[in-house]
Amino acid sequence: MPSSTARTAHFVADLDETPVTTTIDVVDETQRARSTWGDAWESMRRRPLFWFSSVLIVFILVVAIFPDLFSRVSPNTGCLLPDSNSGPEAGHPFGFTRQGCDVYSRVVHGAQASILVGFLATAIVAVLGVVVGALAGFYGGFLDGLLSRVADIFFAIPTVLGAIVLISVLPDRTPLVIALVLSLFAWPQIARIMRGAVLSAKSADYVMASTALGVSRFRILLRHVLPNAIAPVIVVCTTLLGTFIVAEATLSFLGIGLPPGTMSWGADIQQATASIRTAPFVLFVPSAALALTVLSFLMLGDVVRDALDPKARARR
Amino acid sequence: MTQQETAPAATARRAGAAPLLQIRGLEVGFRTQGGFVPAVRGVDITLESGGTLAIVGESGSGKSTTAQSIIGLLPGTGQVTAGEIMFDGRDLTKLPESELQDVRGRLIGYVPQDPMSNLNPVWNIGFQVEEAIKANNVAQGRAARQRTIEVLQEAGLRDAGSRLKQYPHQFSGGMRQRVLIGIGLSSRPDLLIADEPTSALDVTVQKTILDHLDTLTRDYGTSVLFITHDLGLAVERAEQLVVMYKGRVVEAGPSREILANPLHPYTQRLVAAAPSLASRRIQSARRPETTRHLDISAVGSIDEALIARADARESAPAKELIRVSDVSKVYRIRQGGFRHTELKAVDEVSFGIDRGTTTALVGESGSGKSTVAKLVLQLESITSGSISVDGKDVARLKGKDLLDFRRRVQPVFQDPYGSLDPLYNVGKTIAEPLEVHDVGDATSRRARVRELLDQVALPTSMVDRYPNELSGGQRQRIAIARALALKPDVIVLDEAVSALDVLVQGQVLNLLTDLQAELGLTYLFITHDLAVVRLIADNVCVMQSGRIVETATTDEVFDAPKTEYTKRLLEAIPGADFQFGR
Numbered sequence: 016m017p018s019s020t021a022r023t024a025h026f027v028a029d030l031d032e033t034p035v036t037t038t039i040d041v042v043d044e045t046q047r048a049r050s051t052w053g054d055a056w057e058s059m060r061r062r063p064l065f066w067f068s069s070v071l072i073v074f075i076l077v078v079a080i081f082p083d084l085f086s087r088v089s090p091n092t093g094c095l096l097p098d099s100n101s102g103p104e105a106g107h108p109f110g111f112t113r114q115g116c117d118v119y120s121r122v123v124h125g126a127q128a129s130i131l132v133g134f135l136a137t138a139i140v141a142v143l144g145v146v147v148g149a150l151a152g153f154y155g156g157f158l159d160g161l162l163s164r165v166a167d168i169f170f171a172i173p174t175v176l177g178a179i180v181l182i183s184v185l186p187d188r189t190p191l192v193i194a195l196v197l198s199l200f201a202w203p204q205i206a207r208i209m210r211g212a213v214l215s216a217k218s219a220d221y222v223m224a225s226t227a228l229g230v231s232r233f234r235i236l237l238r239h240v241l242p243n244a245i246a247p248v249i250v251v252c253t254t255l256l257g258t259f260i261v262a263e264a265t266l267s268f269l270g271i272g273l274p275p276g277t278m279s280w281g282a283d284i285q286q287a288t289a290s291i292r293t294a295p296f297v298l299f300v301p302s303a304a305l306a307l308t309v310l311s312f313l314m315l316g317d318v319v320r321d322a323l324d325p326k327a328r329a330r331r
Numbered sequence: 332m333t334q335q336e337t338a339p340a341a342t343a344r345r346a347g348a349a350p351l352l353q354i355r356g357l358e359v360g361f362r363t364q365g366g367f368v369p370a371v372r373g374v375d376i377t378l379e380s381g382g383t384l385a386i387v388g389e390s391g392s393g394k395s396t397t398a399q400s401i402i403g404l405l406p407g408t409g410q411v412t413a414g415e416i417m418f419d420g421r422d423l424t425k426l427p428e429s430e431l432q433d434v435r436g437r438l439i440g441y442v443p444q445d446p447m448s449n450l451n452p453v454w455n456i457g458f459q460v461e462e463a464i465k466a467n468n469v470a471q472g473r474a475a476r477q478r479t480i481e482v483l484q485e486a487g488l489r490d491a492g493s494r495l496k497q498y499p500h501q502f503s504g505g506m507r508q509r510v511l512i513g514i515g516l517s518s519r520p521d522l523l524i525a526d527e528p529t530s531a532l533d534v535t536v537q538k539t540i541l542d543h544l545d546t547l548t549r550d551y552g553t554s555v556l557f558i559t560h561d562l563g564l565a566v567e568r569a570e571q572l573v574v575m576y577k578g579r580v581v582e583a584g585p586s587r588e589i590l591a592n593p594l595h596p597y598t599q600r601l602v603a604a605a606p607s608l609a610s611r612r613i614q615s616a617r618r619p620e621t622t623r624h625l626d627i628s629a630v631g632s633i634d635e636a637l638i639a640r641a642d643a644r645e646s647a648p649a650k651e652l653i654r655v656s657d658v659s660k661v662y663r664i665r666q667g668g669f670r671h672t673e674l675k676a677v678d679e680v681s682f683g684i685d686r687g688t689t690t691a692l693v694g695e696s697g698s699g700k701s702t703v704a705k706l707v708l709q710l711e712s713i714t715s716g717s718i719s720v721d722g723k724d725v726a727r728l729k730g731k732d733l734l735d736f737r738r739r740v741q742p743v744f745q746d747p748y749g750s751l752d753p754l755y756n757v758g759k760t761i762a763e764p765l766e767v768h769d770v771g772d773a774t775s776r777r778a779r780v781r782e783l784l785d786q787v788a789l790p791t792s793m794v795d796r797y798p799n800e801l802s803g804g805q806r807q808r809i810a811i812a813r814a815l816a817l818k819p820d821v822i823v824l825d826e827a828v829s830a831l832d833v834l835v836q837g838q839v840l841n842l843l844t845d846l847q848a849e850l851g852l853t854y855l856f857i858t859h860d861l862a863v864v865r866l867i868a869d870n871v872c873v874m875q876s877g878r879i880v881e882t883a884t885t886d887e888v889f890d891a892p893k894t895e896y897t898k899r900l901l902e903a904i905p906g907a908d909f910q911f912g913r
Binding site: 024025026027028030032033035040050051052054219220221223224225226227228229230234239242243 | 576577579580581582583584585588589594595596597600708710733734737738740741742744745746749750751752753754756763764767768797799802804805810813817834835838
């Protein structure tokens with residue numbers, strides 16, 4: 016127990032134990048420079064989920080671009096009706112469809128259309144949403160009112176429902192057309208997110224500082240506001256890619272997606288439902304491929320969100 | 332050591348010689364990705380029953396962590412690794428969570444720093460106070476409601492009964508802090524921990540709140556533990572002082588004695604850097620006879636040529652560079668529907684600034700001082716009146732002339748965390764004005780960036796660093812370097828040092844003074860901190876609700892204030908009359 020006098024005495028710490036650095040606020044020059052994007056990469060790099068989903072996505076992309084590397088069997092020629100719905104055999108690991116075609120080969124070749132529609136639609140939505148959202152958020156006023164109302168109108172229509180109606184009157188159903196139709200009803204989501212992010216980025220002090228430096232409004236939007244507002248859009252786009260692939264499958268399932276000649280997972284799932292009781296594996300394989308693809312994009316979206324959300328990063 | 336004691340025994344003990352709070356050898360650390368980081372390293376603190384103690388130190392010194400470990404509310408991965416916190420005969424570090432919960436709130440009250448974020452915006456004030464009262468078992472049911480009103484009245488809310496149903500956003504910052512003090516004191520705790528309780532408030536509000544806290548705690552016999560960075564506040568409100576540095580106590584004892592006669596070199600430096608009304612303007616090399624004992628940046632050599640140039644400038648008749656005449660700014664505020672109300676933020680303000688001098692614009696929040704800064708910078712349009720720089724009316728500038736004006740008048744803003752683009756590295760940030768104004772080529776720009784970093788005393792290796800890696804002071808120096816890039820005549824500093832620790836603040840103020848002497852800069856310095864004004868300004872304009880109420884030289888304003896308002900502002904500065912031992 017220290018005596019009571021110790022409490023009122025003037026205590027001074029031993030100088031050797033508490034050395035005072037002579038310089039104030041010096042820069043630690045030993046540390047490596049790290050940018051915000053560099054930080055995000057560092058954070059993603061450490062997550063097993065990131066590598067798992069990335070490897071899966073790369074694999075799916077390779078399959079989609081070079082299907083012939085994975086299957087020598089033709090998916091739609093030389094199908095023999097006697098093979099209809101028969102189970103796996105040598106050279107045909109997943110058996111045959113109702114038409115007698117190789118299931119494995121169809122799934123491999125069907126990837127292309129699904130992935131293409133997903134990427135095209137995401138790209139269109141991202142560009143359209145970012146441009147509209149950025150203009151509305153940054154310039155505000157009448158332009159904001161006009162663009163936001165237009166976005167609201169499209170936002171009010173359910174994507175798949177709108178797509179069904181629109182596609183039924185279109186003469187042509189190429190992947191590009193399907194992607195365009197899907198993005199027509201999905202861009203307002205991105206535009207809204209972008210508008211909100213731009214609104215908060217444009218009120219930052221560095222924007223005011225740049226204005227005072229003489230930077231023009233448009234250059235501020237391009238050089239300061241956009242880069243600082245883009246992160247949430249990237250996150251949502253990663254997730255959207257998955258949902259677009261599902262949407263394409265849904266449309267194909269309903270028979271109004273890609274034209275009958277084109278192979279796609281949705282169309283195959285639709286055809287397999289007819290024999291779901293006799294040959295469930297014919298339904299299962301394309302469904303699993305679809306689910307796995309969507310899942311890997313969703314997982315990637317999750318990792319990207321964690322990496323780009325500064326609050327989530329601070330917690331770790 | 333007794334862990335479990337019955338209440339009467341504890342009270343008896345307290346009546347004796349044992350202190351209310353005794354921290355011995357406290358060690359606290361945080362687990363991070365890079366390993367275990369110690370934050371508090373062997374701290375001893377003793378607080379008598381009914382006494383007041385202040386822990387001072389800069390950010391990162393461990394003062395808040397110490398306070399948080401007392402009430403067992405360490406954030407995130409923090410944990411107490413050694414030592415004991417004896418409170419009223421019990422060691423709080425060994426208490427199970429359930430018992431600690433009882434101590435927290437009922438026996439130890441806590442007033443947090445930020446009144447803006449520490450009240451839940453979706454519940455009304457009455458509910459939040461009542462919740463605290465019920466949780467601490469002070470009263471229940473109808474009695475709790477009655478007690479709520481009492482607590483708020485005690486906290487200085489006059490019409491407490493009718494304001495119970497109001498929400499936090501309907502209260503001013505000062506009022507909210509009163510509510511938080513009311514909650515903290517609602518159960519008549521033995522100890523109140525006030526963590527920077529007034530650092531977000533204006534000085535006059537701060538004074539009322541602290542006076543009020545004094546009265547309440549004296550009436551109840553509550554001990555108070557202040558956590559603060561303000562030495563003036565510490566000496567005025569606390570009997571005992573503990574100075575912390577890098578997680579250790581470097582000096583402790585009676586606050587007046589320590590601050591009048593600081594013995595540890597760190598305390599000496601803190602005291603030397605603390606701006607107070609007794610301080611004098613920081614002199615740069617241009618007035619050599621005063622530099623030796625006043626210049627805390629220890630600028631060694633005195634450049635003869637520089638002094639000669641400064642002398643020549645000073646002997647020449649002062650030339651007015653900025654003239655603000657009868658300037659008003661009116662904001663239209665939408666009132667729902669199509670109705671508008673008008674808010675006169677700046678009301679017929681006039682003043683002039685001579686070339687090469689510093690004019691400070693002081694006032695409390697809402698006085699319109701920052702709006703004047705934005706008007707001078709032409710970031711907002713002037714409603715009526717005119718501002719001219721070097722004889723040119725700034726409101727009429729367009730295109731090339733406006734760009735030229737931007738080159739000559741540069742800003743440095745308050746928030747060092749907000750004014751730099753997080754995606755731009757230091758080199759890109761400083762080079763941006765050069766690019767925009769098409770100065771030089773890539774090579775010469777790089778050279779200029781290095782030169783500027785040198786001017787603000789930062790290593791040139793910093794060019795590829797990003798703002799998130801820098802401290803507040805470093806960021807502010809980058810912002811100053813950016814402002815200097817185009818060799819401006821005028822720099823508008825809007826609360827440029829308010830967010831910084833005292834030592835860093837002193838360093839930045841010195842830098843500004845040196846740069847002024849070297850480059851002949853003219854400063855418009857906007858601040859709420861009168862003590863800082865004394866360190867840097869030649870002339871002062873005091874603003875109150877949009878108007879300038881007093882304009883004079885710095886010495887006149889401080890030694891012989893003419894208006895009531897200025898006097899009140901000066902009196903409210905904590906520790907104003909205390910003579911720090913420098």
